[in-house]
Amino acid sequence: MKPMLLALAASATFLAGCTYNVAPYGASVENVGAIKAYKLKPVSIGKFESSRPGNASITCRAAGPVTVSPSFESYIEKAFVDELKLAGIYDPSSPLVLSGKLEKVDFSSGITDGSWSFTLTVTNARKESFTTESKFSFSGSFVAEKACQEVAQAFGPAVQKLVSDVVRDPKFPRIAN
Numbered sequence: 001m002k003p004m005l006l007a008l009a010a011s012a013t014f015l016a017g018c019t020y021n022v023a024p025y026g027a028s029v030e031n032v033g034a035i036k037a038y039k040l041k042p043v044s045i046g047k048f049e050s051s052r053p054g055n056a057s058i059t060c061r062a063a064g065p066v067t068v069s070p071s072f073e074s075y076i077e078k079a080f081v082d083e084l085k086l087a088g089i090y091d092p093s094s095p096l097v098l099s100g101k102l103e104k105v106d107f108s109s110g111i112t113d114g115s116w117s118f119t120l121t122v123t124n125a126r127k128e129s130f131t132t133e134s135k136f137s138f139s140g141s142f143v144a145e146k147a148c149q150e151v152a153q154a155f156g157p158a159v160q161k162l163v164s165d166v167v168r169d170p171k172f173p174r175i176a177n
Helices: 002-014 031-039 072-086 144-167
Strands: 044-050 058-059 064-067 097-109 113-123 130-140
Touching: 031 072, 031 144, 044 072, 058 097, 058 144, 064 144, 072 097, 072 144, 097 144, 113 144, 130 144
Parallel strands: 044 097
Antiparallel strands: 058 064, 097 113, 113 130
16 A cells, blocks of 8 residues: 555655746846937836736646746736836936736747747826837757756846847837936
């Protein structure tokens, strides 16, 4: 009986998989430079929402979830705050509030390549908005554990690209002014 319980416990551990945690966001020098170039007035960032509120993980193959803290939309909200602070235009008391709605977040963890994809709508206090679709590609792996670790490691750079795609959109300086 004991060998059967031991095998069952080992199977449960194997099937439970790992959790692949995303690292904290690191601002991009290029994004900060692009924001500074607009010479915008101070802006504030409002609450970011999501079509799946509070979602903080996506299962990667059968290896386990890729997890972000506290949620995908909050991580992206903080990324915008960090970039705007470093660009010197963030003011939490500014009447010009930019908010976002994360319409879609997903990834692919292929054998030869992977990608993160986002759809984000940015709206200002005057209810003017635009939607950006962003895709960030990275290498894949045949081995699920390695592929899922690559997915987690690529999330920060993928969010940097999302911010870049938003701030480089010609509509951004119009709604951020």
